[in-house]
Amino acid sequence: MTTLIAIIGIGIFCLLAEIMNLKKIIIPVSIVALLTLFSVNLAGELPEITGYESMIISDKFAKYFSSLFIVLTALLILMSAPSYKNSSKLSDFISIKVFMLSGAVAMVSFSNMAMFFLGIEVLSIGLYILAGSDRLNIKSNEAGMKYFLMGSFASGILLFGITMLYGATGTFDVGTLYEASISASTEFWFYIGVILITIGMLFKVAATPMHFWAPDVYEGSPTQVTAIMSTLAKVAAMASFFKLITILNSTMEHRYTEVMIVVVIATMLFGNIMALRQKKIKRVIAYSGISHTGFMLMTLLNINAAENNLLFYATSYAIAGLAAFSVILFVIKNEDNDQIENFNGLGKSNPLMAFIMTIALLSMAGIPILAGFFAKFFLLNQIITSGFIGLAIVAIINSMIAVFYYFKIVVAMYTKEPTYGKEFANHSEYYIVGIVATVLLVLIGLFPDAIMNLI
Amino acid sequence: MNTTILLLLFAPLAGFLITLFFGKKLGKTVSGAIGTAAVAISFLCTLSLFSQINAGETIATFKLADWFSIGNIKINFSFLFDQLSVLWLLFVTGIGSLIHLYSISYMHEDENMHKFFSYLNLFVFFMIALVAGSNLLIMFIGWEGVGLCSYLLIGFWYKNQDYNDAAKKAFIMNRIGDLGFLIGIFILGFHFQTLEFLEIKALLGKDLITPSLLSIAALCLFIGACGKSAQLPLATWLPDAMAGPTPVSALIHAATMVTAGIFMITRMNFLFDLTPEIQNVIAIVGAITAIVAASIGLVQNDIKKVLAYSTVSQLGLMFLALGLGAYEVAVFHVITHAFFKACLFLGSGSVIHALHGEQDMRNMGGLRKVMPITFWTMMISTLAISGIFPFSGFWSKDEILMTAFHANIPLWVIGSIASIMTAFYMFRLMYLTFFNDFRGTEEQKHHLHESPALITIPLVILAALAAIGGAISLPGNSWLNHYLAPLFKKHEAHHLDGQAYMLMAIATVGALVGIGIAYAKYLKKKEIPVADSEVQGLHKVLSDKYYLDEIYMATIVKPIYMISNFAKKYVEKFISKAVIGLGGATYALSIKGKKIQNGNIGVYLFAFIFGMVGFLVYVFVIRVK
């Protein structure tokens, strides 16, 4: 609860700062505030306001995922700073991002479905806005429009599902719902609700066949917004989905599992196969994000003690995404041209950035000793322990396919001749984010225990 | 004694290293001298050993160092000096010294002479290892080592790719035999858990191995011998090996290396004695080789080729003897053959030297007067090889034929015919080379001369040995048989009865017939062999060596090339395509996928709704309550 309040406070500060003509300090202050919040939150020294446990609880799951979201947001804000340098709407953008963070935090710490619903809507609406925020760019408009239409539809389904839960139990309280989910006498409306919520969440995390929006929206949105979508939004949705499943469906029914397996396989395959022939980097990231969704969804198949795996995967995926986006932002500079050719010769013209990108891609591809490898490893370990060996084989086949397109970019950076006259967006923020993310990827890889023992 | 052995072993190796590394600085003559001295030292050491063993001292085994162990089998660098190996070393190093001496002059014009000597020394070293090794693997080191040297020396003039081809062919055909040898080693090693000759001999009686496996082992060893000693079907490399310098042909491809097969079988005689069926195979192969090679020799025009086929033929006779269990006879013939064949080769080298590299007998003739020493020494050797009394070849060949006669009449017939042919083509060689008028160019004629002393001295010594060498094993009173007796199973000696004299007479008459025909054809009628293009009929078949090379080419080499090409062009591509095909399929799917993702929000929503419907239907509607 305190975390949420603090975040909202930071958001409001951003809005007030504009009024008080303190535009310059908005970004530094919000980042510092977020990082402070992060450390305090992680250290568990935040004074807890009691009395609201029926709406917001801060258990370990909430605490660590919130921490992840906070640090992600801080870095995302830092990374977006160059884009807003000359914007009169700086405070609007930053405050929306901070509020989105509050939505994300609500999504993992809710103890009432109302909070969950509002959280996901805050996050989604923030994203609709940001996706369409480049108002003169038709692609941005289109992205915003598509995202909005499909997102609202998904929200409707989600809402229908929540309603069915309510119909079956007469409450929105998580604890009661959990008891209902394990009770034999619960009405079957409950399960319809579960399925509808699942479908809604599958949309939010972009799982096949509800994933179609993702590549288009990723491509059309301004790049720093794409970064948010592929890191914060995806991870938050995933965590929230996980939490929902633990509440609503901890004793997963057989057929439900089967469908989920099909969805997982389809998602991984679709994401990877579609990524193969993409020419635009943002679409590649989008499709690769879809395949990562498939991987993360596997944690849902056996939720016992899978929180750590999800946290690990989410962390490594999001940080790798941050690293990648710091380079993408650096390279593509203007929005209209995000072809992979832009990366040609980066290894020569800017070895550091090329290195960051390489590490990010290798981590996403799951190459040891980087964090991404351990993420996949823990996940595979989990699903094999649960007995889904066939699924594990599909997963590793997907890992192979993924290598193709990740390495396509790597190869472009190191073997192609640089395009002459190409200018980069040479901002120190990108370097900072990239380096921090890279170091984190390596550190997490070297000491996976640091995250694996958290929850 | 140990010092002697060490010196014996390492003198050639030292010679090899010195001439290899410092040969260029030392100059030709010095390196030649060092090379010769190294072998001579070995010869002296051998003499010392020989005298000790001849004096009845015990057989010496000498362990230099451990080599390696394989399972329970320990393999050491150890050497065995018994009657057989010392005898063999004696003529190896002896003839080796002479040929080294000869080469100092013969190779003097070659810029890589120091290298020549280093290779020769290396050869002698490996030959010593082959002969003196006390276990099969040391023998194998020598075996492959001499093959290597043979390769190096055949291809000594490596600018000529034909010579290189010949060298390569020799090495590869030897390797076919070597594989057999290896398998034989495996069988013996596996069943006896040792590779030491003496231990195997001791263990043979203990029933550690089934007779059939023993036969296979013997057969495998024999295949090895076939390769090294140029027996059919692995014979064709030897004539080609004449591409090397003539001293090499004399030393390696006539006197020593090619007899390694005979040495090996003799060394393993205790094994072969237990496998009569393999002995039969050996005898038959030997006989066939003898006659086939002799018949090819009838029509060859290259002086060295004639000698080469004669070598193959003589080796065939030796194998015949081996197959009949007459090891000491085979050894006897090896020794006499070493004398006269080395002499013949060196003589032919002298001729070639005089003619500046001309080897075709059709372009020779009348050299008798210009090169008297060469002529007379070669004549003596020719008489010896033809089996004319009392030269050494008479005694050794006669013993082989006699043994054959007692064992198997058809084999005797074949052997005799081969001998007659030998007499014919050897005298054909002599007549074409030394008699009548010179047929070469004027320029060659102008330069004709007798070879220098360094060349003729070895010739004379060898001719002398060829003449009197038979003395070591005269029928009825054989020093050799007596000397080697401890090594072999006792078997009764043939009595020198009337039958024996009759056989001698028949052999002599046969040889004289062969000589007579040659005399009539080439001296009386002064016939000159026709040019290669005009050859026809049976003559052509013989001239083309029964098309053996062509047959091998068509049935083995070409198919391998074809498979190789096929594999390279199709199989590799196919596997590659199959792998890439998987990637291609995913790529193709990717294209299809891109069509679905067409930017139309309606399509996306359809997919959404269908996914949702499918989920609901599967989980809920059709669920059994």
Added chain:
Amino acid sequence: MLEIVFYILSAITLGTAFLTVVSKNAIHSAIYLVICFFALAGHYLLFNSQFLAIVHIIVYAGAIMVLLLFTLMLMNLDNDDETKKPLFAKLAAVFSAGILGLVLIAALRKAQPENIEYVNSGVDYQSIKVLGKVLLNEYQVPFEFASILLLVSMIGAVLISKKEEKI
């Protein structure tokens, strides 16, 4: 009696909703939608939740519809300039919506509890007083959080519509 009212209201709701979706003129659609909202408000009244009905009218028919209509007017889109959708797409739309409905209803039917006993304890649970208490006590956090939601959308709407000023 109430059943008849229910069925009439339902018919109006569904009918106008359908007309909203299919009528070619956007203004007409908006009008139908308003009617639909009123019908829904009628349903709420049937449930005896007057407060909700009024809020519903105010928010939907009052605010949202006005917003929509205003936009329509702004864009001058009252004329029917919508190009024809391909027949296939239309059929697909009909088919998929139909099957969705079928499946939903089938699922709901199947999930129907066998013996439903409707409680009628007479406890007040939907008066303004009760709702207010619940909203501001138990649901205080979401209530406040909803304001964040609205704040975000407000900022967003401004953000998207406002021209970039150079500084």
Added chain:
Amino acid sequence: MDISIVLIVLLVGALVTYLSGNKFASKTALISSIAAFGATIISLNAFQNGEDLDVNLPWISQLNINFALHVDGLSLVMLVLTTGLLPLIILSGFITKFENSKSIYALMLFMGFAMAGTFLASDGFLYYIFWEIALIPIYFIALNWGNGDVEERKKAILKFFIYTFAGSLFMLLAFIYLYTKGGSFDITKLYALQLTTTEKTYLFIAFFLAYAIKIPLIPFHTWQANTYSKAPAVGTMLLSGIMLKMGLYSVLRWQLPLTDEVAKAHVPYIVGISIAGVIYGAIVTLKQKNLKKFLAYSSLSHVGLIAAGLYSLTFEGFQGAVLQMLSHGIVIVGLFYVVELIYSRYNTYEIKEMGGIRIQDTYFASLFMIIMLASVALPTTFNFIGEFNLLYSLFKVNIWYAVLAGTTIILGAFYMLRMFQKVMLGGETKSFKKISKQESIVLIIVVGLTIFFGLFPQPIIDLITPSLQSILTQIK
């Protein structure tokens, strides 16, 4: 003191090399690699004095994964191979001017680190990590410093990467499965697991895929020739000299003991496949036109024999395999170095564009010839010892296997001599600059090692025998 010192030296060496800048990179790398070799030798000495060099640090507590290195004769021998070849390979890089040399030398050392780790790791997971990260440096080495057309190179190397990556992922699955059974990745715990035959079959297949691709065995070899021909010489040496041995070593260390039953039941088939590779590789080698591809296929043939020996499950086969790994590693580095020397003069790998070199540089020709002869396993060379052991082990399985595999000594001689003849012999065609003293160092070391161990292999045999025995007991 423990064995991790070698790893640390290599890793620090890589870092220092990178930081030392392009100018001093090669020398720093050489010094670091020699230091690592020195550390290895010291460790070897300590090991033989009975010191305990093992390392065991907790790493991922939740999954009971440790940073565990175990030293026995086998792993030490492989470590010696790695750290011993590394200076040679770095030295042979001296003849090439590398752009951005600090990176390539650092990558080489890093790869050495990973490979050394693979040989030492006694925790399955750690082993896998090392196994996998060894792939990254070689990928970049081949990609950035390779030769030939960029597009083709890219494809070839990507194929190589995905191929091997794919295989190792199956191995990862196998490990995870084992972990779920035993709750630990520790090798001794895994050895002690009781598994059903079906489980072992699947595990065998998973391991086999990983190793068959890495080694490579037919029909998983198609990456090899292309990668070899596209990678720079140093990369090819790393690949063929050490990396292939990772696969073979792993067969011995992991696959066979863990899936003993299955391996035992299918000896004839697997040995058969390996031998088919021997013959196939030899035959395909014959007609290769590119010298690097030529060596690649010949290597296919040689490692096929090693694999056959391993899968024969005999002590002699194991011993021969280890010896042959060492000798093949040494010789193949020599051969590739020779190729690179020729390339540095002629700027081509096409055999038909060579010839007449011996006449111009007999010294070089002699060294090349000795290395060539070693590769055809002439007695008194190290390769002979290995090949003899291997063929003997196959003989123990079946005499016909020995005969079939033995054709390698014929075919090997055939293609090697043929190649030598075409490349080196004949009259002078193109001028060939004599190799300098410095350039010949590598060749002399290779020749020296080959002959030295050909004559005195027993110390190595004594070193590896106990570990091979224990593996064999584990299988039996």
Added chain:
Amino acid sequence: MNILEHVGIENYLTLSALLFCIGAFGLLYRRNAIIMFMSIEIMLNAVNLLLVAFSSYHEDPSGQVFVFFTMAVAAAEVAVGLAILVSVFRNIGNIDIDNLKNLKG
């Protein structure tokens, strides 16, 4: 008075489902973005109706409270949606969703 005693919850469920489907149908059928917005509103209202019905079914106020949140969400969505719509309209001159196909593949 409880209307459910007369009508039955199942009828409300059916009504909501149908209304929901009409919304979905509109989303699929139309290309006019404004009408698609309206369809979404219909869907949300279907849910609202159901919430109220269940609230009545359980005699529990939280369902109705939830309706308020839904309304807030609907309002927020419409505001944002219309903002986006307006900027689309400014850029391409109409609001036909079929014109938005630049992003694909």
